[in-house]
Amino acid sequence: MMKIDIAAVEETAKLLYIRALKLLPDDIKRGFERLDAAESDPTGRSILATMIRNIAVAERTDNLLCQDTGIPIYNVVIGRGVEVDGAALKAAIRRGCERATREYPLRSSVVHPITRVNQHSSCGARVPVINLDFSEAEEELRIEMIPKGSGSENGSFLKMCIPADGVAGIKRFVVERAIEAGGKVCPPTIVGVGIGGTSDLCAHLAKLAATRPLGSRCDDPEGAKLESELARAVNALGIGPQGLGGDSTAFAVHVEIAATHITMNPVAVNIQCHSARRASAVFRPGGIEIGF
Amino acid sequence: MAHRELTLPIDETAARALTVGDTVTLHGPLFGIRDATQIHMFDRKRNVRFDLRGQAVIHTAPNVRKVPVSAEHPAGYAPVCVGTTTSARMERFTRPLMHQHGVRLVIGKGGLGEESKAAFRELGGVYLAIIGGTAALETTWIEAIEDVDLDDLNPESLWKFRVRDFGPLLVAMDAKGGSLYDRIAERVEDRKRAALAALGLEP
Numbered sequence: 001m002m003k004i005d006i007a008a009v010e011e012t013a014k015l016l017y018i019r020a021l022k023l024l025p026d027d028i029k030r031g032f033e034r035l036d037a038a039e040s041d042p043t044g045r046s047i048l049a050t051m052i053r054n055i056a057v058a059e060r061t062d063n064l065l066c067q068d069t070g071i072p073i074y075n076v077v078i079g080r081g082v083e084v085d086g087a088a089l090k091a092a093i094r095r096g097c098e099r100a101t102r103e104y105p106l107r108s109s110v111v112h113p114i115t116r117v118n119q120h121s122s123c124g125a126r127v128p129v130i131n132l133d134f135s136e137a138e139e140e141l142r143i144e145m146i147p148k149g150s151g152s153e154n155g156s157f158l159k160m161c162i163p164a165d166g167v168a169g170i171k172r173f174v175v176e177r178a179i180e181a182g183g184k185v186c187p188p189t190i191v192g193v194g195i196g197g198t199s200d201l202c203a204h205l206a207k208l209a210a211t212r213p214l215g216s217r218c219d220d221p222e223g224a225k226l227e228s229e230l231a232r233a234v235n236a237l238g239i240g241p242q243g244l245g246g247d248s249t250a251f252a253v254h255v256e257i258a259a260t261h262i263t264m265n266p267v268a269v270n271i272q273c274h275s276a277r278r279a280s281a282v283f284r285p286g287g288i289e290i291g292f
Numbered sequence: 293m294a295h296r297e298l299t300l301p302i303d304e305t306a307a308r309a310l311t312v313g314d315t316v317t318l319h320g321p322l323f324g325i326r327d328a329t330q331i332h333m334f335d336r337k338r339n340v341r342f343d344l345r346g347q348a349v350i351h352t353a354p355n356v357r358k359v360p361v362s363a364e365h366p367a368g369y370a371p372v373c374v375g376t377t378t379s380a381r382m383e384r385f386t387r388p389l390m391h392q393h394g395v396r397l398v399i400g401k402g403g404l405g406e407e408s409k410a411a412f413r414e415l416g417g418v419y420l421a422i423i424g425g426t427a428a429l430e431t432t433w434i435e436a437i438e439d440v441d442l443d444d445l446n447p448e449s450l451w452k453f454r455v456r457d458f459g460p461l462l463v464a465m466d467a468k469g470g471s472l473y474d475r476i477a478e479r480v481e482d483r484k485r486a487a488l489a490a491l492g493l494e495p
Contacts (some may be wrong), residue, residue: 058428067375107355136323151378171491184402186424233487275425
């Protein structure tokens with residue numbers, strides 16, 4: 001059994017938050033290159049060029065890509081050969097998140113939802129969001145950090161369609177919400193679509209879809225088919241980068257599915273902005289590997 | 293479609309001379325405002341120390357570092373990362389910003405709505421679109437944080453930046469009732485029918 005050093009988890013949680021804010025994953029950079037090569041609108045081309053330049057400026061000046069430090073999300077996947085104190089793990093992640101904010105310092109974008117008081121720690125009730133899951137992997141623990149920007153998070157929608165609405169209802173909902181979100185969600189985006197489950201699971205699936213690496217596909221063949229169809233439809237709308245016109249509205253549409261009830265047909269949309277940031281660490285017996 | 297270099301503050305004539313599609317680069321003071329800033333200014337009627345007449349405001353809440361007060365950092369803050377947030381949430385504050393404070397230029401991302409468009413037309417102002425999510429670049433246009441007010445709202449304080457070569461920014465809504473967002477929305481509405489048909493759906 002691999003024992004997890006809780007102090008290393010705290011340091012890693014801190015490091016991942018700062019790293020995610022500065023370095024865009026390679027799949028997103030390649031996504032930009034692909035859109036830039038195909039964009040036909042002059043305004044759209046010029047905006048994509050500025051976005052690509054910003055990625056380079058952030059790396060050169062060792063600065064954050066975007067001012068929005070987001071709502072911090074940590075996705076933890078624990079392998080079966082791992083021994084860890086779960087409560088201590090969650091507390092360490094929270095401390096790491098708080099230290100990143102105070103020590104760097106980062107803007108704390110997190111407030112109490114009613115009083116709007118900011119503790120200047122990026123933490124609060126139930127935040128950072130920490131999702132725990134388990135894998136078949138042996139001696140391996142993975143922590144993924146996602147600073148979820150608010151401009152795109154405000155582009156979140158849920159509809160409890162009914163069975164009579166069919167897949168048509170799902171498709172229409174995605175297209176209409178992409179139009180409603182327009183430029184407010186900082187396109188080009190990754191449109192995450194959750195289909196099925198309960199209302200809360202459906203919304204969670206949409207977030208998983210929106211934060212999946214570009215190039216990955218839905219495991220379910222029907223979901224994967226919808227991904228292609230919906231991406232074509234969303235990019236045919238002409239919303240374009242920043243909603244100022246063009247072909248590049250979405251890098252991709254990602255779909256995640258769950259089984260649902262015979263009377264239900266829920267669909268959720270969660271959008272990731274062009275600053276599609278994430279960072280990850282994998283703990284193994286030989287050490288900690290930092291990546292995306 | 294012209295490019296203009298503007299040193300702030302500007303007068304009504306200069307604001308009305310700008311047309312959708314023009315680009316603008318700004319020099320001088322620039323004031324940072326956000327949701328909480330304006331909720332406190334207008335809903336809670338808090339006074340502000342700054343004279344905003346003829347000035348530009350930007351929808352932002354920056355990342356800053358507390359530093360000793362110096363000539364370089366007169367407010368005791370160094371800019372770390374200054375970007376721009378989605379404007380639409382602050383739609384209802386455009387008119388009071390212009391009417392009560394004399395603001396001429398609003399900078400943001402994602403655009404503003406009908407009420408702002410009417411305020412720009414009646415009172416003489418424009419909306420300048422910046423590219424959201426490009427804060428590393430934007431930060432290089434900020435010379436200093438000169439002053440700060442309502443700092444109990446930090447990071448949503450009322451910031452006074454000094455900027456040079458801030459831009460180019462795109463005039464996306466003008467004082468003649470023009471809006472680039474309206475033009476795009478019309479185009480999207482036209483294309484929606486074909487997009488739905490390709491998915492096998494009725495328009």
